[in-house]
Amino acid sequence: MQQIRLCGSGGQGVITAAIILAEAAIMEGKESVQSQSYGPEARGGASKAEVIISEEFIYHPKVVTPDVVLALTQQAADKYSADLCDNGVLVIDEDLVPDSPEHPNVIKVPLTRLAVEGLGKDLFTNIVSLGLLVKVTGVVSFETIQKSVAKRVPPATIEKNMQALRIGFDALA
Amino acid sequence: MSQARLMQGNEACAEGAMAAGVNFFGGYPITPSTEIAEIMAKELPALGGTFIQMEDEIAGIAVVLGAALAGRKALTATSGPGFSLKQELIGYGCIAEIPLVIANVQRMGPATGQPTSPAQGDVMQARWGTHGDHPMIALSPWTVRESFDVAVMAVNYAERFRTPVIILLDEVVGHMREKVVLPKAEDIEIYPRRKPNCTREEGYKPYTPMADLVPNPADFGTGHHIHVTGLIHDETGFPTGSSKVTEDTIQRLHQKISRVQDEITHYDEFFMEDAEYAVLTYGGTARTAYAAVKMARQQGIKVGMVRLMTIWPFADKVIKKVAQKVKKILVPEMNYGQLVLEVERAAAGQAAVISLPKYNTEIFTPKEICTAIEELATEVVK
Numbered sequence: 087m088q089q090i091r092l093c094g095s096g097g098q099g100v101i102t103a104a105i106i107l108a109e110a111a112i113m114e115g116k117e118s119v120q121s122q123s124y125g126p127e128a129r130g131g132a133s134k135a136e137v138i139i140s141e142e143f144i145y146h147p148k149v150v151t152p153d154v155v156l157a158l159t160q161q162a163a164d165k166y167s168a169d170l171c172d173n174g175v176l177v178i179d180e181d182l183v184p185d186s187p188e189h190p191n192v193i194k195v196p197l198t199r200l201a202v203e204g205l206g207k208d209l210f211t212n213i214v215s216l217g218l219l220v221k222v223t224g225v226v227s228f229e230t231i232q233k234s235v236a237k238r239v240p241p242a243t244i245e246k247n248m249q250a251l252r253i254g255f256d257a258l259a
Numbered sequence: 260m261s262q263a264r265l266m267q268g269n270e271a272c273a274e275g276a277m278a279a280g281v282n283f284f285g286g287y288p289i290t291p292s293t294e295i296a297e298i299m300a301k302e303l304p305a306l307g308g309t310f311i312q313m314e315d316e317i318a319g320i321a322v323v324l325g326a327a328l329a330g331r332k333a334l335t336a337t338s339g340p341g342f343s344l345k346q347e348l349i350g351y352g353c354i355a356e357i358p359l360v361i362a363n364v365q366r367m368g369p370a371t372g373q374p375t376s377p378a379q380g381d382v383m384q385a386r387w388g389t390h391g392d393h394p395m396i397a398l399s400p401w402t403v404r405e406s407f408d409v410a411v412m413a414v415n416y417a418e419r420f421r422t423p424v425i426i427l428l429d430e431v432v433g434h435m436r437e438k439v440v441l442p443k444a445e446d447i448e449i450y451p452r453r454k455p456n457c458t459r460e461e462g463y464k465p466y467t468p469m470a471d472l473v474p475n476p477a478d479f480g481t482g483h484h485i486h487v488t489g490l491i492h493d494e495t496g497f498p499t500g501s502s503k504v505t506e507d508t509i510q511r512l513h514q515k516i517s518r519v520q521d522e523i524t525h526y527d528e529f530f531m532e533d534a535e536y537a538v539l540t541y542g543g544t545a546r547t548a549y550a551a552v553k554m555a556r557q558q559g560i561k562v563g564m565v566r567l568m569t570i571w572p573f574a575d576k577v578i579k580k581v582a583q584k585v586k587k588i589l590v591p592e593m594n595y596g597q598l599v600l601e602v603e604r605a606a607a608g609q610a611a612v613i614s615l616p617k618y619n620t621e622i623f624t625p626k627e628i629c630t631a632i633e634e635l636a637t638e639v640v641k
Contacts (some may be wrong), residue, residue, distance in 0.1 A: 105436060107267045112438045118265065120436040124375055146437045146550040146625050147543070 087140040088225045089149040092215070093166040094158030096124055096133045099212030102238070104135035106216060110226040110234035111139040119144045132159075134166055137218060139225050154223055158197065162174055163187055175222055179211075193222065195257045205248040213239075217254025228255055264514025266439045268406040268432040269294035269336075272362055275301075275410025276334045278447050281360070282308035283331035285322035287315050287341060291430040292364035295336035316341035320348045320361065327352075327359045328487060330452060330478035332414055336362040340371060342381055343388070349423050350389030351489045353512065356466070356474060358417035358452075362410070362426040365542075366435040367620055374463045376620035377430035382597040385425045386571050392509055394516035396523065397425040397571040400432055401545040404439045409568065413449040416523065420515055421473050427570055429593065431622055443602050455483060464494040516572060517542055519641035524575055525568040532557060534563030536635045537585045537610075539578070539602055544591050544623060551628035560636045570598065578605035582612075587635045591615040591628050 090107065092100040101122045108120035126177055156177040157163035163183045170189060179184055180194035180244040195218060201210040207237050213235060220231045222235040232251060239247045266274075273295045282298035293356045300310045309326070313319045316337055323333040337345060342604040351493035352359050365381045367373035381388075385397040396416055400409040406428065414422040453475040453598075457463045465476035465485045476496065490498035491505045516523075530552060531537065545566045552564045565581055567574055578601075581588060588610050589600040599614040606612050615631050617623055 105265065108436060112263055115263075117435075117438055119263065119432075121434065143436070145546045145553075147431060147437070148622060148624075150533050150624060150626075223273055 087138065087153075088223060088255055089137045089152045090137045090139070090219065090223065090225070091134065091149050091152045091155045091166060092163035092219075093132065093134040093155065094134075095162065096131045098133065098158050099209075100156075100158065101135040103216045105213040106238050107219065107226070108137045108139070109237065110137070110230045111137070113230050113234060114133055114226055116222060117144055118139065121147050132162055134162070135254045151182055154219065156219055158175070158211065158215070159183065160185060173202050177215075177218060177222060193201045193258065197257075200253050200257060204233055204253045207248055211244065213247050213250035214254035214257070217251035218257050218258075219254075221258050261438050263438050263545055264339055265436050266403050267294060267434060267436045268403045268428060269364065269434065270298055271403045271406040271439060271441075272410045272426060272428060272433070273298040275407035276360065276362075276414055276585065277302065277306070277531055278407070278444065279411040279414035280332045280449050281334045281414055281479070282306065283323065283326040283333040283640050284307050284309070284335065285311045285313055285326065285333065285557050286319035286335040287313055287358040289338045289341045290317070291366055292336045292338045292362060292428075293620055294433075297366070297437050299334070303640060314572065315400070316344040316476050316546065320345040320359075323359050324348060324355075327357045328479050330480070332358070332398065332418065332452070334360045334414075336364070338364050338366045339368040339381055346384070346388040350393065352388065352423040354489055354491070354508075355487050356421040356476065357423070357487075358412070358421050360417050360426060360596060362428060363428060363433065364428040364590040366430050367618070373620050377543060377593055378618065379429050379544065379593040380595075380597070380618075382429065382570060385427050392513070394422070394513050395425065396422065396463045396516065396569075397427045397573075398425040398525070398541040398568055398611065399429075400568065401447045401542055401566060403432070403435065403437045404478060404570070406432060407439070407441055412449055415448070417452045418452060419473070420519075421453065421476075423514070423581070425571075430544045436473065436542075445570065452478065459483065461530060465496045467494045468511055468515075472511050478536070511619075520572050521576070523569055524572070524574045524577065526574055527566045527568075528566040529566070531563035531581075531584070533561050534585055535561040536563070536587050536589065536632065537581050537588045538562065538564045538628065538632065539581070540564060540591060541570060541598065544593055547623045547625055548593070548628055550625035551623075551632060554625055554629040555632040558633070560589075560632060562632050562636070573601045573605065578602055579607070579609070580611035582606035585610050587611045587613060587630055589615055589628075589635055591617070591623055591631070593617050593622065600615075
């Protein structure tokens with residue numbers, strides 16, 4: 087079982103990214119549960135999305151001990167990474183999380199900056215992050231996540247989203 | 260339709276309702292039920308159905324009552340604050356015997372409470388929210404797939420018994436997404452709208468009960484005069500002050516449901532064969548309870564689990580049997596302790612009933628429930 091948490095601020099697209107990841111897992115024949123919590127605000131406020139991927143039916147639907155936490159804001163990193171296990175991985179946007187929480191395995195990537203530089207918009211940050219998450223976890227193949235992204239995003243944006251995935255995937259050697 | 264896909268509980272509820280023939284939705288959006296309205300708004304017009312967003316939750320159920328009387332299979336969806344507003348007209352549906360389904364995706368209350376947080380605080384409101392004596396059917400799913408099945412069942416029960424039926428979802432199941440394979444359309448049983456079985460000349464009266472104690476009032480616009488009222492009425496549908504008719508009506512409304520109680524009591528049992536303790540659970544909490552029971556089993560504790568899908572009418576017989584079998588029953592709920600009161604009543608002292616309430620916006624963790632099970636197994640029964 088893999089427990090993955092994506093968090094940031096409302097509007098950064100972490101819930102969409104989590105849905106795409108869960109759909110990719112189902113494409114590979116796995117079981118998957120995706121959930122989220124968010125505040126009453128439409129934009130801003132802490133936003134947390136979770137994905138559990140397993141070979142067996144998943145009963146408890148929330149992450150108990152995350153294997154990976156991806157944090158796109160300082161507030162989210164501080165609030166949602168404390169329960170990471172020691173051999174887990176914390177992935178942060180190094181520009182937006184200047185003060186990294188203490189953890190033995192922190193991967194720092196300027197995710198938002200990569201989206202802006204590579205695609206001209208921070209809108210693609212969540213898909214860049216998804217590419218990176220697939221590289222870090224190996225929980226689904228790169229081909230499957232490509233298919234899953236293509237299924238979810240507006241057709242006119244598929245090409246740019248594929249680029250975003252690649253940028254994220256290649257961000258880590 | 261039968262392919263595996265990722266689906267949200269609310270989405271499955273909407274799809275199930277449509278699969279069962281719902282072609283009218285009236286309501287007013289509210290978190291965490293909004294996706295149901297959204298899907299209905301998107302899909303119903305294309306199917307020749309009707310979606311109306313009304314000015315508030317009361318109008319949202321009023322229009323559904325009207326649509327149902329005019330022959331539509333009708334649904335409204337809401338959450339706690341809206342559910343409170345709809346209560347008066349739920350009672351109207353009970354006495355006027357109008358088939359309708361209310362999906363209530365529970366969130367933390369009272370009042371606006373914690374609008375985006377999960378809870379199971381409307382268990383008693385579902386039963387007793389509207390005034391006066393009336394039976395109630397409320398079904399609570401624990402998986403996304405079951406949200407679909409429960410929606411189909413709710414629509415069918417509403418039609419068959421001509422009564423409001425409540426789908427008691429919670430934010431956990433309503434908002435989570437998981438893998439589902441939905442049944443094929445041809446495998447879904449649909450209960451058709453009841454129709455008058457004779458003409459006026461042959462003695463048709465809209466509220467004459469049939470053998471199953473349910474009347475067959477004609478839909479508006481099908482050639483019959485029909486009078487609908489929230490007052491106690493006789494077989495003609497017109498009000499009466501008669502004590503006898505009043506007594507008979509209240510009794511019949513109860514009996515039309517109580518006579519089929521066993522049939523409509525749906526529940527699952529897990530690990531109960533050798534159980535000395537039981538966890539009695541429902542809705543989203545049941546998923547965590549299952550994980551906890553498995554953890555406790557690994558420690559050698561003989562604990563089982565009973566999961567109720569039918570919340571109302573309450574599964575007295577099921578609980579009596581469980582209480583005769585086990586020493587203690589643990590009832591975890593995302594509220595201050597509601598269904599536990601019914602469990603206590605039905606257990607009638609045969610087993611100790613222990614409440615495990617939670618009301619802080621967080622759902623249970625498996626460890627929390629497992630710890631409570633460990634305590635059950637170590638404490639001596641007083």
